[in-house]
Amino acid sequence: MEFSKPPAVPTGVYPYLTVKGGAAAVAFYEAAFGAKELFRNLGQDGVRIMHSRLEINGDIVMLSDDFSDAGAPAPAGVMLHLQVEDARAWFDRAVAAGASVRMPLEDMFWGDRYGQITDPFGHSWSIGQAL
Numbered sequence: 001m002e003f004s005k006p007p008a009v010p011t012g013v014y015p016y017l018t019v020k021g022g023a024a025a026v027a028f029y030e031a032a033f034g035a036k037e038l039f040r041n042l043g044q045d046g047v048r049i050m051h052s053r054l055e056i057n058g059d060i061v062m063l064s065d066d067f068s069d070a071g072a073p074a075p076a077g078v079m080l081h082l083q084v085e086d087a088r089a090w091f092d093r094a095v096a097a098g099a100s101v102r103m104p105l106e107d108m109f110w111g112d113r114y115g116q117i118t119d120p121f122g123h124s125w126s127i128g129q130a131l
Contacts, residue, residue, distance in 0.1 A: 005111045006039045006051060008130050009083045014060050016126055018075035022049030022065035029054055029061070041110070043067060051110070073102045073116060079124040087113040087129035094125070107131060 019025045026049070029035035038060075039053040048065035055061075062081055068074040084090045091105045098120045105115030105127065112128040119125060 004041060006041065006053060009053075009060065009128075011083050011085060014062055014081040014083065016062040016064070016079040016081040018064055018066055018079060020066050022052065022063060023047075025063060026052055026054065029056060029063075033057065035061070043070075073124075079116070079126055081126045081128065083128050083130075085129065087115070087127050091115050091117065091127050094119070094127070099125070 017025070026035070026037055026040075030037070033056045035054040035056045037052055037054055039051070041050045041052075042048065043050040043065065048067065050064055050067070052063045053060060054063060066072075066075050082090060087105060094117050095101060099117040102116035102118050102124060103114075103126075105113060108114045111131055113131055114126065114128045116124060116126045
């Protein structure tokens, strides 16, 4: 299966949903909210969604299937995604302020520097930077 690099995302903060049944979730958001799927990559199994980008009411919502069986952090409700210019600075600043590391910041095969943290209040955040 060929993996394609998603188009660049403007810097900002985006909700990132991790679900069981990604394709059904996309279909639901299309039917319920008029979502338009802008991009989709499947995981190695060719079934689960590794990354989908939806436009709902003019804004972006990102989504993936649960890959905790492959070592990814288990879903924890909604994840907020920060797309930034300097992921290392944002990541280190969050950890210094008291966040715990869920997934270390690394250069990923899809072309982002990416990691995940949990804030002291239990909310999950991912931080990404286009490389």
